[in-house]
Amino acid sequence: MLFAYVLIVIVIGSVLFHFVSPWSATPLASNWQSMDDTLTITLAVTALFFVVINFFVAYTLLRYRHREGSRAAYEPENRKLERWLIGITSIGIALLLAPGLLVYAKYVNAPGDAIVLEILGQQWQWYYRFPGTDSKLGLTDARFVSATNPFGLNPGDPAGQDDFLIAGTEVHLPLNKPVKVLLRSHDVLHDFFVPPFRARMNIVPGQVSTFWFTPTVIGRYEAMCAQLCGIGHPNMRGHVVVEDDARFQAWLKAQSTFAVTLASASRPVGASPSTGADNQVAQGQALSQSRGCAACHTADGSARVGPTWKGLYGTPRLLADGSTVLADEDYLRRSIVEPQAQVVKGFPPIMPPASLGNEEVAALLAYIQSLGGATSAAPAPAAGQKAQQ
Amino acid sequence: MAYAEDTSHHPQSFWTRYVWSQDHKVIAVQYACVAIAVGLVGVMLSNLMRLQLGFPGQFEFINAERYYQFVTMHGMIMVIYLLTALFLGGFGNYLIPLMIGARDMVFPYMNMLSFWVYLLSVLVLMASFFVPGGPTGAGWTLYPPQAILPGTPGHDWGIILMLVSLVIFIVATTMGGLNYVTTVLQARCEGMTLLRMPLSVWGIFVATILALLAFPALFVSGVMMLLDKTLGTSFFMPALVSMGQVTGYKGGSPLLFQHLFWFFGHPEVYIVALPAFGVVSDLISVHARKAIFGYRMMVWAIVIIGALSFVVWAHHMFVSGMNPWFAFFFATSTLIIAVPTAIKVYNWVLTLWRGDIHLTVPMLFTLAFILTFLAGGLTGLFLGNVSVDIPLSGTYFVVAHFHMVMGVAPLLVVFGGIYHWFPKVTGRMLDDRIGELHFWITFLGTYLIYFPMHYLGLLGMPRRYYNFDGYQFIPASAHALNTFITVAALIVGAAQLLFIFNLAWSTFRGRRASANPWRAASLEWQTPETPPLHGNWGPQLPVVYRWAYAYSVPGAPQDFIAQNAPPEAGGQEPEPHPGPGRAKGAVA
Numbered sequence: 003m004l005f006a007y008v009l010i011v012i013v014i015g016s017v018l019f020h021f022v023s024p025w026s027a028t029p030l031a032s033n034w035q036s037m038d039d040t041l042t043i044t045l046a047v048t049a050l051f052f053v054v055i056n057f058f059v060a061y062t063l064l065r066y067r068h069r070e071g072s073r074a075a076y077e078p079e080n081r082k083l084e085r086w087l088i089g090i091t092s093i094g095i096a097l098l099l100a101p102g103l104l105v106y107a108k109y110v111n112a113p114g115d116a117i118v119l120e121i122l123g124q125q126w127q128w129y130y131r132f133p134g135t136d137s138k139l140g141l142t143d144a145r146f147v148s149a150t151n152p153f154g155l156n157p158g159d160p161a162g163q164d165d166f167l168i169a170g171t172e173v174h175l176p177l178n179k180p181v182k183v184l185l186r187s188h189d190v191l192h193d194f195f196v197p198p199f200r201a202r203m204n205i206v207p208g209q210v211s212t213f214w215f216t217p218t219v220i221g222r223y224e225a226m227c228a229q230l231c232g233i234g235h236p237n238m239r240g241h242v243v244v245e246d247d248a249r250f251q252a253w254l255k256a257q258s259t260f261a262v263t264l265a266s267a268s269r270p271v272g273a274s275p276s277t278g279a280d281n282q283v284a285q286g287q288a289l290s291q292s293r294g295c296a297a298c299h300t301a302d303g304s305a306r307v308g309p310t311w312k313g314l315y316g317t318p319r320l321l322a323d324g325s326t327v328l329a330d331e332d333y334l335r336r337s338i339v340e341p342q343a344q345v346v347k348g349f350p351p352i353m354p355p356a357s358l359g360n361e362e363v364a365a366l367l368a369y370i371q372s373l374g375g376a377t378s379a380a381p382a383p384a385a386g387q388k389a390q391q
Numbered sequence: 392m393a394y395a396e397d398t399s400h401h402p403q404s405f406w407t408r409y410v411w412s413q414d415h416k417v418i419a420v421q422y423a424c425v426a427i428a429v430g431l432v433g434v435m436l437s438n439l440m441r442l443q444l445g446f447p448g449q450f451e452f453i454n455a456e457r458y459y460q461f462v463t464m465h466g467m468i469m470v471i472y473l474l475t476a477l478f479l480g481g482f483g484n485y486l487i488p489l490m491i492g493a494r495d496m497v498f499p500y501m502n503m504l505s506f507w508v509y510l511l512s513v514l515v516l517m518a519s520f521f522v523p524g525g526p527t528g529a530g531w532t533l534y535p536p537q538a539i540l541p542g543t544p545g546h547d548w549g550i551i552l553m554l555v556s557l558v559i560f561i562v563a564t565t566m567g568g569l570n571y572v573t574t575v576l577q578a579r580c581e582g583m584t585l586l587r588m589p590l591s592v593w594g595i596f597v598a599t600i601l602a603l604l605a606f607p608a609l610f611v612s613g614v615m616m617l618l619d620k621t622l623g624t625s626f627f628m629p630a631l632v633s634m635g636q637v638t639g640y641k642g643g644s645p646l647l648f649q650h651l652f653w654f655f656g657h658p659e660v661y662i663v664a665l666p667a668f669g670v671v672s673d674l675i676s677v678h679a680r681k682a683i684f685g686y687r688m689m690v691w692a693i694v695i696i697g698a699l700s701f702v703v704w705a706h707h708m709f710v711s712g713m714n715p716w717f718a719f720f721f722a723t724s725t726l727i728i729a730v731p732t733a734i735k736v737y738n739w740v741l742t743l744w745r746g747d748i749h750l751t752v753p754m755l756f757t758l759a760f761i762l763t764f765l766a767g768g769l770t771g772l773f774l775g776n777v778s779v780d781i782p783l784s785g786t787y788f789v790v791a792h793f794h795m796v797m798g799v800a801p802l803l804v805v806f807g808g809i810y811h812w813f814p815k816v817t818g819r820m821l822d823d824r825i826g827e828l829h830f831w832i833t834f835l836g837t838y839l840i841y842f843p844m845h846y847l848g849l850l851g852m853p854r855r856y857y858n859f860d861g862y863q864f865i866p867a868s869a870h871a872l873n874t875f876i877t878v879a880a881l882i883v884g885a886a887q888l889l890f891i892f893n894l895a896w897s898t899f900r901g902r903r904a905s906a907n908p909w910r911a912a913s914l915e916w917q918t919p920e921t922p923p924l925h926g927n928w929g930p931q932l933p934v935v936y937r938w939a940y941a942y943s944v945p946g947a948p949q950d951f952i953a954q955n956a957p958p959e960a961g962g963q964e965p966e967p968h969p970g971p972g973r974a975k976g977a978v979a
Contacts, residue, residue, distance in 0.1 A: 003750075005750060005755060005758055008835075009762065012762065012838060019842070019843070023843070023846055024868045025843075025846035025847060025849065025850050025866075025868070025869060025872065026846065026849055027782070027849050027850065027851070028850065028851055028864055034782075036778070037778050037779065037781060037782060040776065040778050040779050041773065041782075041783075044772055044773050044776060044779055045773075047772075048769035048772055048773070051769060052765060052766065052769055055736065055740060055765055056762060056765070059740050059758065059761060059762075062740065062743040062744050062745075062746070062748070063743070063748060063750075063758070066679075066743065066744070066745055066746050066747065066748050067748050067750065068680075068747050068748055068750075072747050073680070073943050073950055074679060074680040074681040074745060074746045074747040074942060074943035074950070075681065075943065076681075076942075076943050076945055077681075077682070077684070077745070078682040078683075078684070078685075078940065078965050079684070079685050079686070079687070079688075079965050080684075080685070080741075084685050084688055084734070084737075084738075087733075087734065087737050088734060091729070091730050091733045091734070095726045095727070095729050095730060095772075098726065098772060098776055099722065099723060099726045102722060102776035102777060102778045102779060103722060103723070103778075105778035106718060106722070106777045106778040107719075109778060109781070110715040110716065110718075125542050125634075143630070144629075144630035144631060144632055144637060145630070145637055147632040147637065149635065154632075188631060188632040189536065189537075189540065189542075189631060189632055189633055190536050190540060191534055191536075191537060191645060193710065193785060195785070195851070195853065197782070197850070197851025197864060198864075200781060200782040201781060201782075202710060202781060202782070202784075203710050203712055204710050204711050204712045205712070206645050206646060206711070206712040207536060207630075207631055207645060208629025208630065208642075208643070208644065208645065209629075209644075209646075209712065211712030224862055224863055224864055226853060226862070227853075228784075228785040228786070228853040229534075230459075230529070230530045230534070230537065230855045231537055231542075232537050232542035232543045233456055233459065233528070233542060233543065233544060234455075234542070235855065235856065235857070236455075236856040236857045236858055236859070236860075239862075307455055341634075342634065342635075350541070350542075350544075351541065352541050352542045352634055354634050354635045355634075355635035
């Protein structure tokens with residue numbers, strides 16, 4: 003009767019596992035306590051069924067196992083018992099469903115006073131936009147999308163000029179204010195998922211989807227993509243910082259508007275004030291994180307979706323078309339601005355052109371250079387820079 | 392058709408007998424062999440993907456691209472090319488004519504064609520491993536736009552071959568399906584009323600109807616996506632920017648594909664589950680020597696589950712971005728389907744109650760199915776209840792749930808069913824010791840894999856991640872658990888070779904089986920020859936006088952009464968049916 007005993011051990015083991023396992027939901031950091039509560043109710047009810055039914059099976063196996071000369075009873079039906087079981091199950095199901103639907107009714111009705119945050123998913127990074135002083139988001143269209151205008155904002159729409167476009171993959175939110183999130187994509191499906199907030203929704207190109215939540219705990223939370231969006235999917239990361247309202251307002255004011263971004267993108271190279279070399283390298287490193295480069299390009303020599311940056315600078319690169327090119331500044335700059343032009347052999351031609359100003363490209367180049375490479379082949383360092391070994 | 396006339400068509404040469412065979416039994420074995428072979432590829436792919444999850448970065452050949460290709464091909468192979476083909480093409484083909492007392496399927500030539508078209512679909516699928524760019528890595532759901540855009544592995548040849556293979560597979564399933572449904576409705580022997588059919592036939596019959604109604608949705612979405620890919624139509628493609636380039640697509644809807652996919656995809660769960668339900672009912676009844684409890688309720692539950700399975704699809708889309716108000720309907724319909732499903736579980740365990748339980752290898756697999764299906768079914772109540780689903784959707788909780796409920800559970804039934812019917816198919820028994828070893832490793836191993844996996848999902852670990860480098864909220868212990876799961880998966884994967892060995896060895900060297908080694912009442916065990924010859928029944932078709940569950944009938948000399956035993960033997964169904972084969976005055 004090994005099976006009956008194993009069954010008992012499995013049931014007891016599973017229940018114990020639930021209480022002693024170190025893995026459980028992340029601490030809640032939003033208003034959706036009710037989602038956790040419905041989960042707890044569901045867990046309790048289903049666990050009860052699981053334990054009772056399995057113990058019943060174990061008992062019947064012990065009690066009614068075959069013995070010499072024993073014979074089964076003949077009871078093909080028992081209408082009364084069947085009706086009772088249907089009744090009890092239906093009540094149990096209704097008790098699970100009712101609270102679930104009540105919570106959901108709240109989920110589909112965002113509060114009217116919620117602040118609006120737009121999240122744009124793009125392979126493989128996040129972009130954020132807040133409406134400006136006019137409280138209106140500017141119109142967008144896929145045909146306006148470019149490296150300098152990832153949102154596809156219509157430059158002709160006055161409502162868009164004052165929209166705050168957040169640089170980098172970190173967004174800030176004020177504590178205890180409901181946030182209505184509008185979700186857009188220009189390429190494929192994504193899903194903005196911050197486990198401690200519980201709330202989430204898929205991002206679908208061609209439409210705007212939405213969800214809402216109220217952050218209730220100050221902190222910095224990891225955001226990730228939870229709908230397969232291609233090869234860089236696991237590296238599509240962001241952060242949400244929840245802080246008090248005053249800090250949030252200060253942070254928001256420091257962000258540039260669409261009008262400012264448009265102007266700065268047209269600035270020529272070298273227009274930036276003299277930046278120290280170390281400073282530039284640090285800026286490049288920060289950019290590689292915030293703009294999602296690091297999702298595909300490592301700094302430690304390991305290959306991800308794209309070639310590593312370690313030891314890259316100044317080395318010869320074998321291209322997909324069989325030719326070889328030296329990874330000098332010109333090549334690297336071109337690879338950032340026009341990634342499909344010269345793809346290294348063995349890597350898929352899937353890098354999107356980066357939406358970077360010339361100054362930012364220079365910082366990235368400095369950072370890549372700082373990760374080492376063939377010194378002999380390296381051209382003379384740019385003014386004020388020293389090639390680091 | 393008279394039997395004498397039939398015998399003149401008996402195939403003689405090796406080729407017509409075993410290769411271009413029109414005998415449902417041979418076709419069933421052909422289907423089963425191909426499905427098991429491709430299933431082994433699927434298991435191997437899952438082990439490769441687990442290697443990456445358990446030991447990230449240790450195996451250099453598993454890069455991100457390959458990982459997604461393994462994930463995708465594993466899913467599609469297991470769901471479509473293994474489980475669907477094995478239950479309908481394998482079990483359906485073998486059992487339907489024998490269980491209802493027919494000589495063969497009503498369209499034997501189409502039945503043969505169905506197998507060869509299925510084989511073609513498998514070959515096309517396997518070919519995608521060898522095309523430039525490799526097989527598609529879009530996930531088994533193949534969601535556009537990403538499935539056909541750069542940035543996804545195999546977005547050129549891989550996805551095209553996948554879609555073509557699916558379209559071919561659906562042609563095969565349709566040919567087989569029309570056959571099964573017509574055979575059940577038209578070719579039952581005298582006395583075999585619908586409510587005397589074994590539940591295996593009921594499960595396969597209803598599953599086949601679901602397949603005939605659901606697969607067309609996949610067919611059209613496959614064709615539409617092929618057109619989007621090759622001709623640049625925009626069924627599923629809105630205005631897009633891909634890798635920085637504005638594409639020519641305009642105005643399509645990615646959600647339309649998801650609706651079509653899940654309109655197929657949810658019934659697909661039951662296309663796999665309903666035959667398993669039926670087979671389990673028969674196995675429990677035979678090996679507990681007791682009439683299945685509440686037969687008519689079981690039939691109604693199968694029919695109702697089948698019908699409801701067409702109105703629950705969007706519970707796969709609660710966070711898809713569809714109109715959020717739909718979710719009220721779909722959450723409700725989803726939880727309602729739990730009621731007939733629960734009835735089935737109750738009736739299985741109530742069949743054990745006061746039974747005479749023989750713990751044979753088929754019975755072990757059946758009991759393991761009940762535990763696994765219960766666990767997987769109950770977690771379905773989490774995911775079907777929309778507000779519980781929101782945080783769990785897309786996490787490892789979902790992976791654990793569907794592997795329990797529609798991966799492991801039906802496979803346990805496949806194993807149980809093969810151990811049960813192998814003696815009828817080959818005339819030899821499978822080896823019990825190897826069988827028990829295979830059983831314990833598979834049963835305990837899969838539970839150890841999937842039960843803790845739910846907790847990774849609760850933690851918020853998303854599925855379809857190549858690696859989890861640098862996520863702060865994931866503790867080191869979760870990575871350790873992943874390593875543990877991988878080790879368990881490797882062991883379970885390797886243990887399947889025991890099963891393959893057992894099949895191969897026992898086919899030629901196994902202990903000779905008697906005609907009815909389990910002393911079962913249903914008709915397939917009452918053939919004049921074992922294995923049954925072409926035409927199944929010799930000169931005379933059987934006549935049926937009772938249902939298939941006359942076990943331990945009080946007063947009967949044996950603890951079972953065959954369906955075709957003379958009417959005086961008793962053991963009729965609870966409310967005896969009128970018409971031919973009815974035993975006058977017989978009392979249950």
